[in-house]
Amino acid sequence: MLYILFNSISLFFCYILDMKSTSLVKILIGFMFVLCIYFLPSVQYGVGTDYFSYMNIFYDHSQLLYIFKKNEFAFYYFTLFVSSFASFETYIMIIVFIQSVLIFFTIYYLKKKGLASFSILFLTFFCVTNLMHTQMNLIRASFAMYLFAISFIFYADKKQILGVCICLLASLFHASALIVLVFLLLPRRFYILISKNLFFVYTFSFLLFFFAPLDLVLKLLIDTIAPNYSFYFFGGAPSVSFLNILSKVYYVPLHFVLFYLVRKRSIIFTDFQSVLVGMWCLISNVYLLMLSFDFLSRINYFFVFFYLVPISLVLHKFWLCRNRFYFAFWAGFIILPYVIKVIFFPIAEFSYNTYLF
Known part of the structure; x- marks a missing residue:
């Protein structure tokens, strides 16, 4: 309930x-907004699962040294x-x-570039991406x-x-983050081309990732050229649940509303929006592969913002x-699963604890 209260005030x-x-x-007001979204996570x-791991890293510098060896x-x-x-x-x-x-700056910049109002951007940010929890x-x-989100926004704004x-x-x-750097090295016209063929690219990737046996193809390829890495990609049980995948499929109807509005030319993208929309469409269905490729859950985290x-x-x-x-209906559509996760099924990051009380 605290999440609902503070997000409503924000x-x-x-x-x-x-x-x-x-x-x-x-x-x-911007300062008050930052303080409001800051308070709960700060105390x-x-x-989640990594809080005490970071506590150990903080106090045990031998564990911190492992971070150094990873070049972080x-x-x-x-x-x-x-x-x-x-x-x-x-x-x-x-x-x-x-x-x-960083959250305030990102939303402010998107608002300034005309993607949507500050209110709508923040509403979708905390309801759809859930990044304030993760x-x-x-x-x-x-x-x-x-x-990375900020870097791509600058890229979309011709500040490559x-x-x-x-x-x-x-x-x-x-x-x-070095893996997703490749998205900043592609030409901007590539994303603009995707934005002009949204329905085709989206549908093709959805069907490809959902039905095609890519896991078998990739496993055969890795077993052939790099068998020592096979366990890294395919070893162990997947950590991503089917329910997690369904929670992302839930928003597909809204995606088709966008396609309809674009087709009717009710929405015409600016150059900046075309690049952002092209990026979203390109990565929009990657989550479907996470049931087969557990390692993709670590990479997909970089894509969630674009949802x-x-x-x-x-x-x-x-x-x-x-x-x-229509606004109230679709706003309620994205708020409903968030309320369910926070109030009725508060597990993992959706279950809040504080040392204040």
Whole structure:
């Protein structure tokens, strides 16, 4: 229930930010928004599965050295520096504050570029991506994910060099960011081409990932050319549940609403939006492969942020057209599963604990 309360207050601040006001008022409300999304995760205790693992890393520098050997130097030196003068609780507070600022900056930039209003972007951000929950568990990966999202936003805004530099910084927090760097090396016109063929690319990838025996093909390939790595890709039971996959399939109807609105030319993408939509469409169905390839769950985490792109566009369109029924219906559609996860089935990161009470 605390999640619902604080996110609702944050959403109210977003609504004020969308209204015309002076720069001073916007700075003040923006600061209040950051504090609001900052508070709960900053005083968490034992949320998720990795909280105590990071506590051990923080106090045991021999474990921290493992991070250094993985070339994740930014996280290593950041943790080493903070541990020299602060407690683990303060360390979490500092991390969460930085992440809250990154969230605010990302949503503000998307709003500034006309993707949707601040309110709609934040609503889809916390309801659809659930990143505000997973960031409490996956600390290193969250730093890298937020930085990758920002890097791609800069890339979409024709600031490719800056985007690449930020993605390289992300890899210093979590080395897996180097894998997704490839998305910043593709030409922008590639994503624009995808945005012009959304329905075909989306449907093709969905059917390919859902029906094609890619796991058998890849396993045969790895067993042939690199058998020593076979266990890394296929060993052990998958950690991603079928329910987790269904929770992502749930949003498919909204995707088809976007395709319909695009076909009717009710939504016409700007150059910036075309690149973002093309990126989303390219990675939109990767989650279907996670049941076969467990390792993809680590990479898919970088893609989750982009789930808000099509849904924000649809909600924003209905709001601008003053079609309040469709807006309310689809807003309720994305809020419902979030409420169920937080109130009725609060497990893992959706179950909140704090050392305050």
